[in-house]
Structure formats: C-alpha cells, structure tokens
Amino acid sequence: MLLNANWSYPTAIRFGAGRIAELPDACRAAGILRPLLVTDKGLAGLPVTAHALDMLEAGGLGRAVFSQVDPNPNEINLAAGLKAFRAGGHDGVVAFGGGSALDLGKIVAFMAGQTRQVWDFEDIGDWWIRADSRAIAPVVAVPTTAGTGSEVGRAGVLTNSQTARKKIIFHPGMLAATVIADPELTVGMPRAITAGTGMDAFAHCLEAYCSPHFHPMSQGIALEGLRLVKDYLPRAHADGADIEARGQMLAAASMGAVAFQKGLGAIHALSHPIGAVHHTHHGTTNAVVMPAVLRFNRPAIEDRIARAAAYLGLAPGFDAFLDLVIDLNARLGIPASLTALGVTDPDIDALTRAALDDPSCGGNPRELTPDAVRALFEETL
Numbered sequence: 021m022l023l024n025a026n027w028s029y030p031t032a033i034r035f036g037a038g039r040i041a042e043l044p045d046a047c048r049a050a051g052i053l054r055p056l057l058v059t060d061k062g063l064a065g066l067p068v069t070a071h072a073l074d075m076l077e078a079g080g081l082g083r084a085v086f087s088q089v090d091p092n093p094n095e096i097n098l099a100a101g102l103k104a105f106r107a108g109g110h111d112g113v114v115a116f117g118g119g120s121a122l123d124l125g126k127i128v129a130f131m132a133g134q135t136r137q138v139w140d141f142e143d144i145g146d147w148w149i150r151a152d153s154r155a156i157a158p159v160v161a162v163p164t165t166a167g168t169g170s171e172v173g174r175a176g177v178l179t180n181s182q183t184a185r186k187k188i189i190f191h192p193g194m195l196a197a198t199v200i201a202d203p204e205l206t207v208g209m210p211r212a213i214t215a216g217t218g219m220d221a222f223a224h225c226l227e228a229y230c231s232p233h234f235h236p237m238s239q240g241i242a243l244e245g246l247r248l249v250k251d252y253l254p255r256a257h258a259d260g261a262d263i264e265a266r267g268q269m270l271a272a273a274s275m276g277a278v279a280f281q282k283g284l285g286a287i288h289a290l291s292h293p294i295g296a297v298h299h300t301h302h303g304t305t306n307a308v309v310m311p312a313v314l315r316f317n318r319p320a321i322e323d324r325i326a327r328a329a330a331y332l333g334l335a336p337g338f339d340a341f342l343d344l345v346i347d348l349n350a351r352l353g354i355p356a357s358l359t360a361l362g363v364t365d366p367d368i369d370a371l372t373r374a375a376l377d378d379p380s381c382g383g384n385p386r387e388l389t390p391d392a393v394r395a396l397f398e399e400t401l
Contacts (some may be wrong), residue, residue, distance in 0.1 A: 023267040030172055030278055031153030033199040033272070037263055040202045042078025043072060043114070048157040050197035054082055056105050058125035058232045059116040063164065068205055072116060072162070080258045084108050086128075089117070092295055093124040094181040094304075095138060101128040104207040105157075112158045115196070118217065119168030122161055123176035129157040130176075135313040143175055143190035143379060153193050161196035164205045164257070166269035166334040167217025167303045169224060169277025171199045179296050185374055186292040203266035203273065210270070211257055212304075215352035218269055220303025222246065222348070223287050223310060224276030225394065228326060230321045231283030238282035242359065243331055245275035250332055250344065257352055283383020286375075290396060293374035298363045307354045308361055312399045314342050316392065320385035358401045368397050 024036030034042055047055050055076060064087035075233045077083040086104040089097055105113070105128055115125025131138055133155025140150055161171035170176065188339040209217070223243035228238050249272050255265035290313070291305040314325075322338045334340040348354075355361040372394045372398050375381070 023182055023264060031195050031199060033201055035201040037202060037204045040205060041074060043075050043077065043200060044081055046160045046198040047081055047112065047114065048202055050112060050160055052158055054110045055112050055114045056108060056110040056112040057085045057116050058089065058101060058121055058128060059085065059087050060118065060121045061087050064115050068164065068208060069116065078116050084110065089121050089124050091120055092179045092299060093179045094179040096181055097124055098127055098131065098138060098178065100227065102131055104110060104396045114160050114162060116162045119164035119170045122163060122168065122170035126159055127176040127178060127189055129159045129193055130194050132157045138178065138189060139187065141189050143188040148191045151154050151191050156193040159196040160198050162200045163270065165209060165213060165217040166206055166273040169221065169273040171196060172274045173277045174288050184296045186296045188379060190251035199272045203263050205268065206266045207261055209260065212353065214257050214260065215354060216301045216304035216307065218249060218256065219307035221273040221276040222249040223306035224280045227285040227287055228279035228282045229283060229384065230317060230324060230385050231385060232385050233283045237281035238279040239257065241275050241326060242279035245272045245279060246328060247332055248272035254351060282384050284380035285318065285384035286388055286396065288380035289378040289388065292378050293393050294358065294363060300363065304354060304361065308358055309400045310345055311342065312396055314345065316396060317385050363401065366401065368394060371397055
C-alpha cells in the first residue's frame, strides 16, 4: 500500500515518505520566511535535524535552531525560546521532534506576540480569548515520533517549574498551518521510545473512546486508531525500518490527538503529575498505569470495551481487551510498575492532589475520588 496523501483534517497534512523535502515550500505557504526550528536537545545534533536545516538554508529561509527543550518543557525553556525567536527576528516556527519539541515550538509561536504571562492561557473555560489572535506566529509541525499527535493539536503542555504541575496551554490559533508527516524521520527512534510513544497514541485513543462525552466523530477515529496501534506498533518496534508500520503509527498518533477532543481520563490524570515530579517518559507512564485504570473503569465501560474488542478481532469481552494491553506492554518491554519505571519515594498524597486537579479527570467514565486515585497510585506502584 502506498502511504502518501494530502489531508486537510484538522489542518493541512503532507503525509508520506520523503516529504520532508517539502519543508521550505510548506514554510512559504504558511507565510514563514525566517523560521526558527525548535527541537529538543537530543535531536539537535543528529543528521535528521541537520538535513532539515540544510533544506531551509538552501531554500533561502536561513538556518536558525533552538534546542533548549527539556523532556517535560517548562516556562524556563519557553523564556529562552522566546528570547531566541525575538532576537533572530523570526516570523514563524518549525516545530521539529517529539511531543516536547512540538509543544514548546507551538507555545513559542503563540506567546511571541502576547503581553500576558503564559499561565493566563491555561485551558480553563474561555481563558484563551484573553490572547491577541493576530499576534500568533504560524507553525509548520514536523513530528519525528509517533505518539503525542501534538502536530495536529491546538494546545501544548507546559510544566510549571515552581509547582511541578503540568498545565495545558490552549488556543485555536496554536494549530499548525501545515504538518509534514514523514515516516522516514521516525526510523531512527530507539525501541524504547517507539514503545512509549506508541502506547501514548494508544492511551489517547482508548481514553477518548471511553470518555462519556458526546462526540461521535472522535469516537470513530479513536476506535480505528486503536486498531492501527494494535496491528502496527509491534511491527515498528520489531523492525524500526518498516516504513509501512512507521507510517501507520504516525497516522495513529495524529488520530489519537484528534480523538481526545472528546476527553481524556484517569490514565493521563495519573501520568501528568508523575511525569512532572519524577521526570518519567509520558507515554511509557501512560502504558504502566493503563491496566489498573482499565480495571477501575470496568463497571462503566465493559460493554463499550467489548465492542472495541470485537472490532479489533479479539475474543469476545472486556478481558480480551485487557489482556491485549497487558500483552502489548510485555512485548514492548514496558516496566510492570511505576517503581520499575524509576519512581522512588513518591509523595502519594501530593500526587493524588495533583491528579485530582488535572483537567483530564473530567473525561474519566467513573468519578475520581481522592480514595480512588490514591488506590490507583498504590496499585501501580
């Protein structure tokens, strides 16, 4: 099957192997003539990033990169990125990398022309209308991992370094003008990152599918996203050069991010504070807590999960789906507990409070009480 297409949902997406060559054209189409390429520290020195910068330079768009992006980016990274953006006279951002780089790149472009502090635009009510929409710089998003789907999102996650709380910064204008989804860029991902990011996509689809909110379009997208991860993540993990599997996982990641407009739930409510405090990989953390959350939510989602199991070609019933998740984690080398993931001496009371404050709680199919959240943390530890 030839995986090459142009999509316009939810934004313009240039999908296919080798399409990174269109980066200069995509920038110009977005009105960007002096881009700042925002990436993370690990990617900054790799050939894939140098190649992207070479193309921008050859296309007459300059050669500027900002890479002070932590795995869980915070307002300190943002301040440094804004300084680089303004000092270089840039007019747009190429957000290049995994979820951290994509999120920070989008927030840099969003904040470049704002006068209020970033926390004033947290995803609460209609806070986004506080922003000057005319001052948002355009973004071309280029994912190099297949997990967060941030390339098609209208928000970015930013950790408050003072409180160790992850905050979702939202504005419709943060949506990238164009996405270049080139599976060849994901070939170099280490197996552990392939596993963790892939299970992040699965978590997005699963929580969106289980959310009680009404959004039939997201419901359907989430279900097909689950199938793509089930079928193609083991292949991408086993053979990193499997371009079809890499491409299907890129699609699944974008689908998960589109689907979770319907809501997230306890998986993300637990993993956000763990990542903020203990600096664990977000997608891997999602995978670790996923079985416990499924068991907790079972009374509210059993019939729905049984229908998903049938669609995925599993044996009938909830248990077959739960077994699939447990088996996927084992096959992908996901740690069996948060302790095995490296979470030591956790303050469970503080984690519980932070999880209950997380906006993801609102999409969980069962009410998350303090006792329930604490029990989930204890089970996953």
